[in-house]
Amino acid sequence: MSLHGQNFIGNDKSSDNNDTFQAVNPATKDSFEPPFHEATEGEVNHAAEKAADAFLEYSKKSASEKADFLDAIGDEIMELGDALIERCMNESGLSEGRLNGERGRTVNQLKLFADVVRDGSWVDARIDTGDPDVRSMRKALGPVGVFGASNFPLAFSVAGGDTASALAAGCPIVVKAHPSHPGTCELVAEAIMNAAEKTGMPDGVFSMVHGTSNDVGLAIVRHPKIKAVGFTGSYGGGKALFDEGNNRPEPIPVYAEMGSTNPVFILPGALKERKESIAEELTGSVSLGVGQFCTNPGLVFHEESDDATSFQSSLSEQMKNVESGVMLNEGIQKNYQSGLEKLSEVDGVEILAKGNDNENGYRGSTALLRASATVYFENQDVEEEVFGPSTVLITSSGKHQLIQAAQRLRGHLTATIHGTEEDLAEYSELVEILEQKVGRIIFNGYPTGVRVCHAMIHGGPFPATTDSRTTSVGTTAMRRFARPVCYQDFPNITLPDELKDENPRGIWRLLNGEISNSPVD
Numbered sequence: 001m002s003l004h005g006q007n008f009i010g011n012d013k014s015s016d017n018n019d020t021f022q023a024v025n026p027a028t029k030d031s032f033e034p035p036f037h038e039a040t041e042g043e044v045n046h047a048a049e050k051a052a053d054a055f056l057e058y059s060k061k062s063a064s065e066k067a068d069f070l071d072a073i074g075d076e077i078m079e080l081g082d083a084l085i086e087r088c089m090n091e092s093g094l095s096e097g098r099l100n101g102e103r104g105r106t107v108n109q110l111k112l113f114a115d116v117v118r119d120g121s122w123v124d125a126r127i128d129t130g131d132p133d134v135r136s137m138r139k140a141l142g143p144v145g146v147f148g149a150s151n152f153p154l155a156f157s158v159a160g161g162d163t164a165s166a167l168a169a170g171c172p173i174v175v176k177a178h179p180s181h182p183g184t185c186e187l188v189a190e191a192i193m194n195a196a197e198k199t200g201m202p203d204g205v206f207s208m209v210h211g212t213s214n215d216v217g218l219a220i221v222r223h224p225k226i227k228a229v230g231f232t233g234s235y236g237g238g239k240a241l242f243d244e245g246n247n248r249p250e251p252i253p254v255y256a257e258m259g260s261t262n263p264v265f266i267l268p269g270a271l272k273e274r275k276e277s278i279a280e281e282l283t284g285s286v287s288l289g290v291g292q293f294c295t296n297p298g299l300v301f302h303e304e305s306d307d308a309t310s311f312q313s314s315l316s317e318q319m320k321n322v323e324s325g326v327m328l329n330e331g332i333q334k335n336y337q338s339g340l341e342k343l344s345e346v347d348g349v350e351i352l353a354k355g356n357d358n359e360n361g362y363r364g365s366t367a368l369l370r371a372s373a374t375v376y377f378e379n380q381d382v383e384e385e386v387f388g389p390s391t392v393l394i395t396s397s398g399k400h401q402l403i404q405a406a407q408r409l410r411g412h413l414t415a416t417i418h419g420t421e422e423d424l425a426e427y428s429e430l431v432e433i434l435e436q437k438v439g440r441i442i443f444n445g446y447p448t449g450v451r452v453c454h455a456m457i458h459g460g461p462f463p464a465t466t467d468s469r470t471t472s473v474g475t476t477a478m479r480r481f482a483r484p485v486c487y488q489d490f491p492n493i494t495l496p497d498e499l500k501d502e503n504p505r506g507i508w509r510l511l512n513g514e515i516s517n518s519p520v521d
Contacts, residue, residue, distance in 0.1 A: 003087075005036035005182070007043050008189050010050040010204040016040045021212050023182055026093040026333075027326045027361040036182040039209035044174070044219040050204030051143035051172040052225035057202040059140045059170045063505070065199065067114035070167060072195035073159055074107035077188060084187050091181035092153050093326035093361065098289070099154065106154045109161060109452045113168040116475045124484070125498045125509040129520060132489045135499040138482035140170030142227035145220040147241070148178035148185060149232035150328050151292045156472075157181070158188040158208060161452075162230030162255075165477035167205075174226065175208040176217050180329045182210055214240070221245055221254065228253045228481055232294070232472065235259040235385070235463055242466045255480050256466040257459065259385035260413040261298030262438075262447045265406070266311070267427055269420035270444070271302060275311040278418060282391070283318035283366075285446035287355070290325035290364050291389030292332065295414050295447040298385060301373075301394045301405055312393060316353040316368055324358040324365040327388065333362040336388035340367055343386060348375035355389070364388045373401045377408060399427065406433045411461025411468065414440045414447035437461060439471065 005020065006013040020035035058066075077084070085099050092099075116122050123137040144166040149156035156162070158175050166173050177185035189208045196205055209216055217237075221229055221244045229245060231238050231254065238256030245254035266278060285297055302308050327333040344351055348371050355366035367390035376382045376394045396402040409415075415438040417430065424431070434441050439460035450458055450473050458473035459465045465472075470480050487495060497504050501520040508517045 003034050003183050003186050005034040005186070005210075007037060007039045007210055008193065008206070008208040009043055009047045010054070010207055011193070014043050016043055021179060021182075023091045023180070024329065025090050026329055029330075029361060032090065036210045038211050038213065039216050041215070041219050044209055044216060045223060047174045047204075047207035047209060048143060048220070048223040048225045051174055051207060054172040054202040054204030055140070055142050058172055058205050061170075061201075063117050063120055066168065066170065067117040069195060069199045069201055070110045070114040070117065070164060072199050073192050074110040076191035076195045077103065077107055077159060080187055080191060084184065087187060088153050088181060088184040091184055092328055094153070094289075102152060102154045105452060106159055109155070110159065110164050112452060112475060113164045113478070116478065117168050120498060120505045120507040122475065122478055123482075123498050123507070125507060127499060127509055127511050127520060129512060134486060134488050135490070135495065136484050136486040137496060137498050138479065139485045141481050141483055142171060143225055144171045144173050144481055145226045145229040146173050146175045147217060147229070147231040147233065148175060150178050150180045150332065151289070151294070152232075153178070153181040153184050154188070156232045158185045159192060161472055161477060162232070166230065166481045169478045169481040171228070171481045172205045173207070174220055175206070176220060177208050177210050179210065179212045217241065218244055222248060224248070224250060226252065229255065230472065230480070231256040233258065234387075238466065239463075253480070254466055255470055255472065257294065257413075257472045258463055258465060259387070260294055260460065260464045261383060261385050262295050262412055262414045262416070263299040263301060263406075263409060264297045264416040265402070265418070265430060266300065266302040267417065267419035267423035268303060268305065268307070269423040270418040271305070271307045271311055273420065274418070275307055276314055279311055279314040279318050281446060282315065283322065285448045286319070286391045287322045287325070287366050287389045288448050290327050291366075292328055292387065293448050295450065296387075296389075297416065297447055298391050299383065299394060300391055301396065301402055303396050303398055303402055308395065312352065312370070315393075319353040319355060319366045319368045322355040322366040322389070324356055324363040325389070327362045327364045330362050332387060333364055336364050336386060339384070339386035339388070340390060343369060343381065343384075343392070346371070346375070346379050346381055348372060348379075349382065349392070352393070366390065368393065370395065373397065373405050376405060383410060403427075403429060403433070406430055406437070409437045411464040412438045413458060413460045413464045414438055414442060416442040416445065416447055418444055439464070439468070
């Protein structure tokens with residue numbers, strides 16, 4: 001399949017800017033064809049205007065039509081076959097197995113959202129008959145800007161969770177392709193455009209622009225026709241976009257999923273019973289995907305004991321034996337190295353173990369560091385995310401200090417507790433504390449790996465995200481791109497189908513305070 005390096009402005013392709021860049025293979029540091037054209041401000045504006053025009057038609061499409069579109073996107077992505085996987089391997093350094101799994105996740109989440117759209121109950125229809133008669137439901141916000149992530153070139157990119165949830169909610173999208181894998185982005189964009197054509201979607205329901213500079217992303221957020229933004233990436237990038245969204249004359253929600261160190265608490269009973277297996281499994285979690293997961297366990301808390309000393313020794317040996325792996329791009333590798341250097345220079349932080357180095361490509365090696373809880377209390381840098389295969393052991397003098405450490409945490413995506421039933425009874429307040437600190441609490445498991453399902457929450461308090469009430473994974477992600485609209489004393493025939501007396505779609509509604517899928521009497 002040939003690539004052209006152009007921007008997708010609705011149904012049109014454009015390359016107005018002479019400034020170009022090329023993809024780089026992080027395993028070899030070699031760049032390869034074709035050159036990709038940076039989008040101009042005019043191209044971004046045109047894409048946003050087209051999205052606004054498309055919204056007038058797309059928002060009126062039936063649930064089945066939108067669902068068919070989502071299904072068709074998944075089918076078209078599968079039709080790309082090996083060409084997509086091969087290009088993505090070259091641009092990301094990720095393995096064939098990993099990318100085949102990620103493609104499956106991407107397609108499955110598109111189809112899951114299609115099922116939710118067909119079911120229709122997600123709109124949270126509410127009807128209170130009486131005087132006055134009041135009815136409400138969620139309606140699409142409007143055009144959405146989506147920023148592709150570096151670490152998931154399929155599942156959090158052009159056709160990833162933000163795109164799927166926004167389209168499912170009824171919102172056209174303008175995607176900023178991630179410059180680390182522009183060819184992958186173009187192939188997926190073609191798949192979306194083919195799906196749009198086959199299902200009769202309006203011109204402008206999807207656009208994608210390229211850019212290595214911040215200007216392209218800022219132009220998307222600043223455009224007055226963009227009504228919300230979805231972002232996955234660094235704290236610095238997400239916070240900058242969030243500030244731009246709030247500084248507009250008409251502020252908009254910017255749902256940014258940012259940095260997280262995903263603390264792990266290993267309680268005494270679990271440490272005594274399973275220290276060897278925990279050391280092995282934790283090493284696997286830290287080094288999985290060269291640590292390039294937003295759920296990588298970057299902080300590990302435990303109390304001082306003979307079992308803890310043995311655990312640290314075992315974990316050190318495990319980490320030393322991990323071979324270095326290819327990181328996603330030069331910038332991520334450099335940031336990982338500088339982050340480790342900054343952390344190791346904190347007074348009281350020591351490096352216990354480092355994995356095997358390899359000079360080929362942009363590679364990262366595992367690192368295990370250690371500090372006391374006192375050092376953790378005194379220096380906020382210890383809690384900062386170092387994006388890559390490292391973790392910091394925080395040793396406390398006892399239960400009281402461990403609980404203090406949990407209370408001091410900022411917002412994270414996940415927290416993990418390893419314990420026995422007796423541990424949970426003894427440390428019951430730990431769960432209550434973590435409920436206020438994270439979006440997902442794991443018991444006797446590991447945070448890496450996020451299941452796409454109805455109940456999943458991939459979010460958390462600031463600075464993990466800019467809105468702790470939302471999730472970027474799971475079907476409730478659709479709610480980010482819709483708002484409640486209330487209809488008072490409307491004639492039945494003029495109401496949306498979801499609110500009509502006869503309930504033609506047969507959805508579940510809150511009818512006079514009771515959940516029902518029956519018609520209004």
